[in-house]
Amino acid sequence: MNSYTLSHLKQLESEAIFMMREVAAQFERPALLFSGGKDSIVMVRLAQKAFFPAKIPFPLVHVDTGHNFVETIEFRDKMAREVGANLIVRYVQDSIDQGRAVEEKGPNPSRNGLQTITLLDTIEEFKFDACFGGARRDEEKARAKERFFSHRDEFGQWDPKNQRPELWNLYNGKKQQGENFRIFPLSNWTEMDVWQYIYSEKLDIPSIYFTHKRDIINRGGTLLFSSPFVTLMKGEKVENMQVRFRTVGDITCTGAVESDAATLEQVIQEVATARQTERGTRADDKRSEAAMEDRKKQGYF
Amino acid sequence: MHQTTEPITNESYLNMDLLRFTTAGSVDDGKSTLIGRLLFDSKAIFEDQMEQIEEISTRKGKGYVDLSLLTDGLRAEREQGITIDVAYRYFATPKRKFIVADTPGHVQYTRNMVTGASTANLAIILIDARHGVIEQTCRHSFIASLLQIKHVVVCVNKMDLVDFSEEKFNKIREEYTNFASKLNIPDIRFIPISALMGDNVVEPSKNTPWYQGGTLMYTLETVNIASDLNMIDSRFPVQYVIRPQSDEFHDFRGFAGRVEGGVFKPGDEVMHLPSGLTTKIKTVETMDGQLEEAFPPMSITMTLEDNIDISRGDMIVKPNNQPESGQDIELMLCWLNEKKMNPGGKYVIRHTTKEARCVIKEVRYKMNINTLHKIEDDKTIGLNDIGRVLIRTTSPLFYDSYNKNRITGSVILVDEFTNETVGAGMIL
Numbered sequence: 001m002n003s004y005t006l007s008h009l010k011q012l013e014s015e016a017i018f019m020m021r022e023v024a025a026q027f028e029r030p031a032l033l034f035s036g037g038k039d040s041i042v043m044v045r046l047a048q049k050a051f052f053p054a055k056i057p058f059p060l061v062h063v064d065t066g067h068n069f070v071e072t073i074e075f076r077d078k079m080a081r082e083v084g085a086n087l088i089v090r091y092v093q094d095s096i097d098q099g100r101a102v103e104e105k106g107p108n109p110s111r112n113g114l115q116t117i118t119l120l121d122t123i124e125e126f127k128f129d130a131c132f133g134g135a136r137r138d139e140e141k142a143r144a145k146e147r148f149f150s151h152r153d154e155f156g157q158w159d160p161k162n163q164r165p166e167l168w169n170l171y172n173g174k175k176q177q178g179e180n181f182r183i184f185p186l187s188n189w190t191e192m193d194v195w196q197y198i199y200s201e202k203l204d205i206p207s208i209y210f211t212h213k214r215d216i217i218n219r220g221g222t223l224l225f226s227s228p229f230v231t232l233m234k235g236e237k238v239e240n241m242q243v244r245f246r247t248v249g250d251i252t253c254t255g256a257v258e259s260d261a262a263t264l265e266q267v268i269q270e271v272a273t274a275r276q277t278e279r280g281t282r283a284d285d286k287r288s289e290a291a292m293e294d295r296k297k298q299g300y301f
Numbered sequence: 302m303h304q305t306t307e308p309i310t311n312e313s314y315l316n317m318d319l320l321r322f323t324t325a326g327s328v329d330d331g332k333s334t335l336i337g338r339l340l341f342d343s344k345a346i347f348e349d350q351m352e353q354i355e356e357i358s359t360r361k362g363k364g365y366v367d368l369s370l371l372t373d374g375l376r377a378e379r380e381q382g383i384t385i386d387v388a389y390r391y392f393a394t395p396k397r398k399f400i401v402a403d404t405p406g407h408v409q410y411t412r413n414m415v416t417g418a419s420t421a422n423l424a425i426i427l428i429d430a431r432h433g434v435i436e437q438t439c440r441h442s443f444i445a446s447l448l449q450i451k452h453v454v455v456c457v458n459k460m461d462l463v464d465f466s467e468e469k470f471n472k473i474r475e476e477y478t479n480f481a482s483k484l485n486i487p488d489i490r491f492i493p494i495s496a497l498m499g500d501n502v503v504e505p506s507k508n509t510p511w512y513q514g515g516t517l518m519y520t521l522e523t524v525n526i527a528s529d530l531n532m533i534d535s536r537f538p539v540q541y542v543i544r545p546q547s548d549e550f551h552d553f554r555g556f557a558g559r560v561e562g563g564v565f566k567p568g569d570e571v572m573h574l575p576s577g578l579t580t581k582i583k584t585v586e587t588m589d590g591q592l593e594e595a596f597p598p599m600s601i602t603m604t605l606e607d608n609i610d611i612s613r614g615d616m617i618v619k620p621n622n623q624p625e626s627g628q629d630i631e632l633m634l635c636w637l638n639e640k641k642m643n644p645g646g647k648y649v650i651r652h653t654t655k656e657a658r659c660v661i662k663e664v665r666y667k668m669n670i671n672t673l674h675k676i677e678d679d680k681t682i683g684l685n686d687i688g689r690v691l692i693r694t695t696s697p698l699f700y701d702s703y704n705k706n707r708i709t710g711s712v713i714l715v716d717e718f719t720n721e722t723v724g725a726g727m728i729l
């Protein structure tokens with residue numbers, strides 16, 4: 001490469017920064033959805049870069065399922081403090097207590113779907129008009145057709161057949177009263193890009209991404225953390241295993257992988273040779289061929 | 302199937318560059334099969350994805366693994382067996398990372414291909430070896446040329462069905478070359494392939510000893526795109542003004558944006574548009590430290606020596622190299638919406654970081670994109686039409702011709718009532 005070319009990661013970084021600035025300019029009340037997971041950690045770093053030396057000009061918002069890994073919640077609070085951002089947390093439990101959401105039944109009730117209700121309520125409460133999400137197009141096939149600026153109607157719904165075309169770097173954030181946008185600056189990133197970025201930026205990530213011993217229930221091939229929210233079924237047993245997680249989500253449906261990867265280099269090596277998508281470890285996406293599309297239409301991330 | 306042999310190490314990964322390409326071909330020419338093969342051979346298809354599409358293919362009674370199921374991700378697409386929207390796919394080899402815009406055929410083709418092509422460095426145009434150059438080939442090539450894609454790779458596919466005939470291949474090449482002489486595509490290459498069997502896709506084919514050129518993958522990995530960006534005409538559209546108002550950065554006023562042309566260095570004399578005032582660049586800031594120079598497509602923040610009133614939508618350039626400026630602008634306009642363009646109608650226009658309004662003053666002609674003839678007696682511009690129009694904007698734009706710079710030379714039109722993006726324009 002000659003001196004006037006940018007590596008692909010630098011190009012992706014520049015594209016994401018461009019988008020964040022575009023949102024800060026085009027919208028009145030943006031927010032960044034922040035879970036403490038690796039994609040949202042990258043998003044926060046990009047937001048810092050976009051507005052340096054000023055602080056990030058929008059709050060971080062976490063829709064908390066209550067089904068968390070403690071490590072990520074601690075990490076979330078620490079990171080928000082360190083970057084000096086305003087962190088807003090809203091709880092799915094509150095939506096359940098208010099009767100706005102109903103807990104799923106079954107031996108590992110997931111609150112992933114219920115997050116949508118709390119999220120839409122939070123958007124309403126703060127009148128957010130644009131919410132940044134860390135979703136990537138390589139994650140899931142319904143996401144492959146998602147736009148960078150994803151338009152949502154007044155009910156928060158996504159209409160995949162009626163999306164605005166996106167050309168060059170011209171993003172159209174115009175909307176009617178009550179409508180809002182989801183913004184996905186990492187659309188063009190792959191799982192590998194995210195890991196390489198974490199590596200090159202020397203970003204801290206929660207310990208659950210590295211190998212550790214944990215009590216696990218093997219449920220139909222998915223290695224679930226044996227937490228109080230997962231009921232042991234007949235024939236199942238709890239095993240202490242050497243595992244790590246590839247994604248963080250609701251602990252009742254986020255599967256672990258057996259792994260010895262203790263360093264970032266080892267994790268990257270493992271990602272490079274992995275033969276399963278990271279979503280392959282999430283039981284909620286296995287429920288049906290169009291599970292993600294359906295959730296997104298209702299207003300999911 | 303073969304796998305890419307070299308592992309991607311951390312070091313090489315951090316130095317890889319990026320190629321964006323789009324694929325074009327009419328229905329059944331083998332687009333999905335080709336993309337599926339590129340993804341599979343570069344290990345971008347995972348076992349769980351493969352299992353899922355194998356299972357669906359079997360359930361639907363297909364005798365083969367239908368790789369199009371990888372790209373057709375929406376329920377309606379699977380139910381109707383069609384592709385509705387542009388899908389983006391990703392794969393990497395140790396040399397490059399690739400972003401593929403997989404643009405479906407059918408009715409909305411022009412709209413989808415224009416969208417996919419707007420960010421592409423390269424277009425793959427598929428031709429079925431049995432059918433040769435057809436009307437659709439011309440249409441796809443015209444769009445590639447209109448959108449200023451500098452590199453076109455014509456893949457003559459299904460060579461296995463014509464006995465890998467050199468004669469057939471040469472005839473198609475000749476036909477295409479003749480036709481393409483009317484277009485503006487500087488780099489055209491031809492590769493005889495079989496997407497299904499893999500010939501000349503990743504591995505050189507034993508069936509085409511007469512073909513001396515590289516495989517498709519080799520071409521994608523090595524085509525030189527560094528010179529495609531405009532490094533001469535310095536353009537910096539101001540996107541956002543950064544004012545920390547903290548104690549540490551009390552007087553800091555930075556102009557954030559992406560460099561869209563040329564090189565900017567501290568000490569350079571620059572001009573602000575629209576004011577025409579000149580000053581010097583004080584620093585080029587990023588969170589990773591100050592830079593000695595900034596070039597496309599870097600996102601940076603600039604500070605200036607003098608205090609000039611600058612806001613979003615303005616442009617910073619070099620005094621001896623200014624863009625065009627004006628309110629009457631000629632465009633090649635591609636219409637993207639079901640609702641026809643309204644001649645004399647008013648639209649919101651977005652150009653770089655600037656938003657204004659415009660009125661359609663005149664339709665000069667409409668293109669017949671299959672024959673490249675100008676249609677002068679029917680000037681209605683509807684979905685998928687391309688025409689030459691004259692617009693007038695409410696305030697002056699600072700622009701270049703699309704030929705010169707794809708970013709400062711492009712606009713979108715937005716419907717004032719529905720807020721939909723309805724038109725894509727390339728400035729002449």
Ligand SMILES: Nc1nc2c(ncn2[C@@H]2O[C@H](COP(=O)(O)OP(=O)(O)O)[C@@H](O)[C@H]2O)c(=O)[nH]1
Nearest residue numbers: 327328329330331332333334458459495496497
């Ligand atoms: N014999 C042969 N068949 C091919 C080749 N490439 C694609 N096909 C077949 O052509 C049909 C259409 O291919 P597909 O990839 O779906 O085309 P698309 O409509 O352009 O996406 C399928 O039955 C493929 O198996 C090839 O190189 N040789």
Ligand SMILES: [Mg+2]
Nearest residue numbers: 332333369384
């Ligand atoms: Mg297809």
